[in-house]
Amino acid sequence: DIQLTQSPSFLSASVGDRVTITCRASQGINNYLAWYQQKPGKAPKLLIYGAFTLQSGVPSRFSGGGSETEFTLTISSLQPEDFATYYCQQLNSFFTFGGGTKVEIK
């Protein structure tokens, strides 16, 4: 099974900060990676798929990068509505989610 490790698990930041979350896969996943945002009491929301491609309607301050085993989600300028938990998901071999990164207000 492919394992995904997200870091950090918790992040404290201010509005306007640039934030980067890392997702490491236990083996190469050919860029078959998606990122989701989840707010308390709500279902996850798809942000990025194919490691880089922004889902329709997602603000351009979100971007995805990386390849094979190491991927990043970057928020270029954190907005109040971005405080949430973020998950990566691999779809190279069935489906696995990372443990999540909670982004809180400093």
Next chain:
Amino acid sequence: EEQLVESGGGLVQPGGSLRLSCAASGFTLRSYWMHWVRQVPGKGLMWVARSKSDGSTSDHADSVKGRFTISRDNANKTLYLQMNSLRVEDTGVYYCARWGRVANGLDVWGQGTTVTVTS
């Protein structure tokens, strides 16, 4: 509006059974692969199962294989998850979600239904 609405969650004893339903509206269910995802309260997400668009193929996570069965009724626009031999560790919020045809990810999610397995 494309929407998924889950139902069927509840309180059940270990060893018991539940059947979750997920009603789709605003899109053609038979055109999409569909998934179930579980979330333990305060914890992360775990993929549970998926069903091919025509229902001919399905896959289940190892931890639920042989106990849970995903199925669908495309005519009635409904996805199901039959859960048997439930365990305490099956407790959580169960989401149904649609796999995108353009977006390679889960692009539409329901609001979730809560399953609590306790004696």
